[in-house]
Amino acid sequence: MSHNFIEMAAVTDVGSVRQFNEDSIVTDAEIGAAILADGMGGHRAGEVASHMATDIIMNGLQSQVAEFRSDTSSQSPLQAMDESINRANKAVFDAALGQSTYRGMGTTLALVLFYDNRVTLGHIGDSRIYRLRNNALQLLTRDDSLLRDQIELGFIAAADAGESHNRSLVTRALGIEESVRAHLREDEAAPGDIYLLCSDGLNDLVEDADIELIMSELKVNLPLAASHLVQAAKDNGGYDNISVILARVLKPFPAASHKRWVTRLLGWLR
């Protein structure tokens, strides 16, 4: 397995208005995984939910990637991600049932897993994943939010979204029900691609055109690009917690599969 195939930079910030940071981010460049969660619920329960989700899912992905690498897994990365997400969902749901101050807690989610030249993307709620390819920014997720539903159904114009007070109303979250259906998809990961995972504290305040400009101008210095994104959100108001994870594909990363090697060997012998 080729190591150092992904470079990551991550920043989370309480913002300019809030007292607590209910976002949680974890990254593991060695296995090629990054997870971001934006928690919700009273009495700082959002913080509990987001941290539970990122920790449980990262643990799950770490053991699953170890199984992929040792060829002892029968799962696809997509199935592995779904399983980890649902384990986290159940844990948050059970914790909320077990303690009254945690009741109703939940979290949004955005995560990526890079494996075998491909990226698996997952999300729930209004946290987003973008990709910068050839200096063009593309949104890869569709917000689970009331405002997005309203715009998509033509109830209100996108230009009037600033007038709405529905910005923070999400229509799906992890930990609210006994099981959760995450939006999952796979795509090819090309060297040079930069993936951005962010909480709504970024994209609610910084226009996509400015996100694109900051990422393409500063991509050579990923930590600086990440801190500039957060700074731009704070400069524009910073009324929410702001989290960003940037993940750059450094080189091709085909799985060094034993199975593949054995197949090739059998091919020669034939």
Next chain:
Amino acid sequence: MAKLVLSSGGSVLFQCFLDEERVSVGREASNQVVIDDPALSGEHAVIIPVGNDHILEDLQSVNGTFVNGVRVSRHILQHGDVIELGAFYLRYLNPRASAERDFERTMLIAGLQESAEAARNEAGPFPEEARVPAARLASVRFPKGRVRVIAGSRAGGTIELDRVVATFGRPGDQVAVITRRPHGFFITHVEGRRYPRVNRQSIGKEARALQHGDVIEVADEKLEFSLA
């Protein structure tokens, strides 16, 4: 909770709270708010609750629905809005629907199209028009600044600093970024073994505030910064 206050000629006639139900306004008795004024249509307008919002919709009335003097067909009501209906005024009061958004906490709500969602292919990219755009606080203002290029391949030119960032120098060799912020412009080292210089002094790795008239050197470029 949101409230509607009906008044005419300076006196309050009627008040009601808006909850989860739609409220129609018009001349006919079937409306929730009945206003007996010949200028109104039978069913004139309707107020529909959606999430934290109340949306006012004109029901193709003959004389139209006006909010704060502007004719609207559909309008997201804001705290203090005055809806004009003939000789009557309907004031919308909802302290939660004011400009400041820091009260907003992420909350879960039923979606409008779960079934459509389920049927839809998850693969992107997604249509631009369905995107929820960013909306920075209206009170944020940015200063105006520019650089005049004294030396380098772009010598003689002037570059407006009208975006959040602008980079200078030569990629792979030495690059610096000038960042526009509400309280001024800042220069930061981006890449290269040497740091950029301002007024012949290396700026190091931290961001440095720019003053009017500062001279910047990065790679082969020499720039003079000015505030408009």
